Amino acid sequence: MRRAGKTTFLWQVLADRLAQGVGREGLLYFSFEDERLAGITATDLHLVVEEYYRLYPEWRDQRRAVFFLDEIQVVSGWEAFARRLLDTEQVDLFLSGSSARLLSREVATSMRGRALEARVYPFSFREVLRHGNQEPPATPERLPKAARSTLERDLRAYLVGGGFPEAQGLPVRDRFELLRGYVDVALLRDVIERHAVSHPVALRWMVRHLLSNAAGSFSVNKFHGDLRAQGIPVAKDTLHDYLGYLEDAFLIRTVSLATESERRRMVNPRKAYPIDPGLIPVFDRSGRANQGHALETVVLLELERRGAEIAYVRTAAGFEVDFLACYPEGGEALIQVCADLDDPVTWQRETRALLNAAQEYPQATLHLISLEPDQWAELPPGINWRPATAWLLQDSPLESG
Numbered sequence: 001m002r003r004a005g006k007t008t009f010l011w012q013v014l015a016d017r018l019a020q021g022v023g024r025e026g027l028l029y030f031s032f033e034d035e036r037l038a039g040i041t042a043t044d045l046h047l048v049v050e051e052y053y054r055l056y057p058e059w060r061d062q063r064r065a066v067f068f069l070d071e072i073q074v075v076s077g078w079e080a081f082a083r084r085l086l087d088t089e090q091v092d093l094f095l096s097g098s099s100a101r102l103l104s105r106e107v108a109t110s111m112r113g114r115a116l117e118a119r120v121y122p123f124s125f126r127e128v129l130r131h132g133n134q135e136p137p138a139t140p141e142r143l144p145k146a147a148r149s150t151l152e153r154d155l156r157a158y159l160v161g162g163g164f165p166e167a168q169g170l171p172v173r174d175r176f177e178l179l180r181g182y183v184d185v186a187l188l189r190d191v192i193e194r195h196a197v198s199h200p201v202a203l204r205w206m207v208r209h210l211l212s213n214a215a216g217s218f219s220v221n222k223f224h225g226d227l228r229a230q231g232i233p234v235a236k237d238t239l240h241d242y243l244g245y246l247e248d249a250f251l252i253r254t255v256s257l258a259t260e261s262e263r264r265r266m267v268n269p270r271k272a273y274p275i276d277p278g279l280i281p282v283f284d285r286s287g288r289a290n291q292g293h294a295l296e297t298v299v300l301l302e303l304e305r306r307g308a309e310i311a312y313v314r315t316a317a318g319f320e321v322d323f324l325a326c327y328p329e330g331g332e333a334l335i336q337v338c339a340d341l342d343d344p345v346t347w348q349r350e351t352r353a354l355l356n357a358a359q360e361y362p363q364a365t366l367h368l369i370s371l372e373p374d375q376w377a378e379l380p381p382g383i384n385w386r387p388a389t390a391w392l393l394q395d396s397p398l399e400s401g
C-alpha cells in the first residue's frame with residue numbers, strides 16, 4: 001500500500017548490509033522518482049551502472065555490490081535492464097515500487113522466477129510499539145500488571161489509529177484527512193488511471209461500502225442490485241474487476257469461503273477488510289466503536305504477515321468461524337475473534353462454532369482471541385484462548401494458549 005514505508009524499508013536493508021561489513025561505497029541507493037529524471041527511458045538505465053563503476057572501478061567483477069533501485073517502475077521497460085544487470089554484473093538487486101505500475105505477479109513474470117517478494121504493510125501492533133520505543137521486553141503474560149494494562153490501552157489506540165507511519169501521533173482530524181488522502185491517491189493512481197476505469201462513481205461507492213463495513217460479507221450480485229436501485233448502471237463483470245483492482249492496490253483484502261469446490265467458492269460472498277484498521281473510522285458513519293471489526297481486521301493482517309493461507313468457514317450446520325489459517329510451516333488453525341466475551345450468549349456462540357467446525361477440520365487447532373484480557377468462563381476441551389495482546393505479540397504462529 002502507498003505510504004506504508006517501502007523506501008524506509010530499503011534504507012533499513014541498506015543499513016543491515018552496512019552493519020554486516022559491506023563497504024558504504026558498495027551500496028547504491030537510487031530513486032527514480034526524482035523530478036530531474038523525468039523522461040528517462042530504459043535505454044538510459046545503463047548510465048546508472050556505468051557511472052557507478054566509474055566512481056568505484058575496484059568493485060567491478062571483484063566484489064559484490066548491492067543496488068537499491070527505488071520506484072523503478074516509472075521507467076518503462078525496466079525489466080530487461082534488471083535481468084541483464086543480474087546476468088552481467090556481480091550485484092544483489094533490490095527493487096521497490098507501488099502497485100500503480102508494479103504488481104507482484106508482474107514482477108514474478110518479468111523476472112522469470114528470479115525474484116523474491118517482500119510485502120510492506122502498514123505497521124503491525126508490534127511495530128507501532130517499536131516505533132514508539134514501547135515494545136515489551138517479554139511476553140505479555142510475564143509482564144507486571146501495570147505494563148499489561150499499558151499494552152491493553154495501546155492496542156485499543158492501535159485499533160482506532162492504525163499503523164500508517166505518518167499517521168502515528170497525529171490529532172484525529174489530521175489523521176482522518178491524511179488517511180482519506182491516501183485512499184484518494186490510491187484510487188486515482190493505482191486503479192482509475194492504471195486500469196482506465198469507465199465507471200468511477202460505481203468504484204467510489206464500492207470503496208466507501210467496503211471500508212465502512214470491515215469484516216463484513218460482500219456479494220457482487222447484491223452490490224450490483226444496490227447500484228441499479230440508485231440508478232448507477234454497471235455490469236457485474238465490471239464490479240468483479242473493480243474488486244480485483246482494489247486488492248491489487250492493497251486497499252482491500254478479501255477472504256473466500258473454505259471449500260474444495262471452486263464453484264461454491266465463487267458463488268458465496270467474500271469477507272472484505274481494509275489494509276489498515278485506521279481506515280475504518282474514517283469511512284464508518286455508524287458512530288459505533290466497531291472494536292470487534294477492527295480487531296478481526298488486525299488478526300487477518302497479522303495472519304497475512306505470517307504467511308498463512310486464509311479462508312473463512314461456514315459449517316454444514318450453519319456455524320461460521322472467522323478464519324481457517326494454513327501456515328507455511330505446516331499446521332492448520334481455526335480462529336474465532338471477538339472483542340467482548342462477557343456475555344454468556346456470545347461465549348457460547350463463539351465456542352460452539354469452533355467445536356462444530358472442528359468436526360470438519362479435525363487436524364486444525366482451535367483458537368479464541370478476545371480483546372478483553374480476562375477469560376470469562378471455563379473453556380471446552382481443545383479450545384485455546386488468548387487475549388489479543390498476547391496473540392499479536394507471540395513469537396510463533398503455532399503457539400497456543
